[in-house]
Amino acid sequence: MKHETDVILSTEGLGKSFDGLRANHDIDFTLRKTQVHALIGPNGAGKTTFVSMLIGRLEPTDGAIWFDGRNVTQMPAHKRVAAGMGYTFQITSVFARLSCHENVALAARRKQGGDAAKVEQVVADALSRVGLADRTADVAGDLSYGHQRLLEIAMGLASAPRLLILDEPTQGLAESEITAFKALIRELSAETTILLIEHNMSVVMELADEITVLNFGEVLARGTAAEIHANPAVQAAYLGTEAS
Structure with missing residues (x-):
């Protein structure tokens, strides 16, 4: 082919x-x-x-x-x-006992290696883009289902994918969160x-x-x-x- x-x-x-x-x-x-x-x-x-x-x-x-x-x-x-190739699952796959920051940092380290400053920058950016900047220290398992979905998207973004596969990303999101999600996808589509x-x-x-x-x-x-x-x-x- x-x-x-x-x-x-x-x-x-x-x-x-x-x-x-x-x-x-x-x-x-x-x-x-x-x-x-x-x-x-x-x-x-x-x-x-x-x-x-x-x-x-x-x-x-x-x-x-x-x-x-x-x-x-x-x-x-x-x-x-x-x-x-990055992806999120229909059923959330966050690490429930880790904070939002730690979840995203795990994904970022796979891409950035031992560059701690770069990892911190990537984590802050990813959480901000999905609207979770004020939840960085929250334990993932304590988040609502909708916020766990957003955290999972942040984890996907932290790996800087060229292709991002999102499986039922708006499931569990409130209407205001869906509006923000649509804005995020429009922004991301310019780069991935x-x-x-x-x-x-x-x-x-x-x-x-x-x-x-x-x-x-x-x-x-x-x-x-x-x-x-x-x-x-x-x-x-x-x-x-x-x-x-």
């Missing part, structure tokens, strides 16, 4: 089966640099399986994954992170590529440059927000009254 220079992530014929049951099948996917790309679909559509293969948590049954022109299909998850897996359709339609819809483990449609909103097959499978 010829890989275009403006493409940061792509898959070819990607598939995953569990004990003969097909979770993903023949997914061809392209994500362009500095794009906000949303992945949507009904529950059980195969989104989590697909993302788990992208980040190296699951090994594909079929197909290949390319990151910045390099075949990473067999690359372990930690090496994908080192190569510039974002893959957004999100159920909040107003967030998707407002932020995404392009949208891919999965259904029954396959790509149902791909296009701009306007094209997806108007697609009859997508309306029938997923959007329903939200598209009207």
Whole structure:
């Protein structure tokens, strides 16, 4: 496959089966640099399986994954992170007994090594960008679920990723926090590529440059927000009254 220079992530014929049951099948996917790309679909559509293969948590049954022109299909998850792929999970994965500062510092040290001054700068910047600058000393486990999601995004930012994959980032956020989150994504999209897996359709339609819809483990449609909103097959499978 010829890989275009403006493409940061792509898959070819990607598939995953569990004990003969097909979770993903023949997914061809392209994500362009500095794009906000949303992945949507009904529950059980195969989104989590697909993302788990992208980040190296699951090994594909079929197909290949390319990151910045390099075949990473067999690359372990930690090496994908080192190569510039950052992600947050649908279920928060913060270190509950550590402070917000310590959580983000762990991520920053992986990137900055022993440069303590640089680590402190990165931590302060990341917490500020997600609106947690006043929570730096708070224990992560004491935060609300929504604030834990924001902390996890700060941890992702601290690793300075070229691609940031956010799985249900607005889940548990208040409306005011969602507004701040949308502003953050617009700011980040100028410097990094974002893959957004999100159920909040107003967030998707407002932020995404392009949208891919999965259904029954396959790509149902791909296009701009306007094209997806108007697609009859997508309306029938997923959007329903939200598209009207």
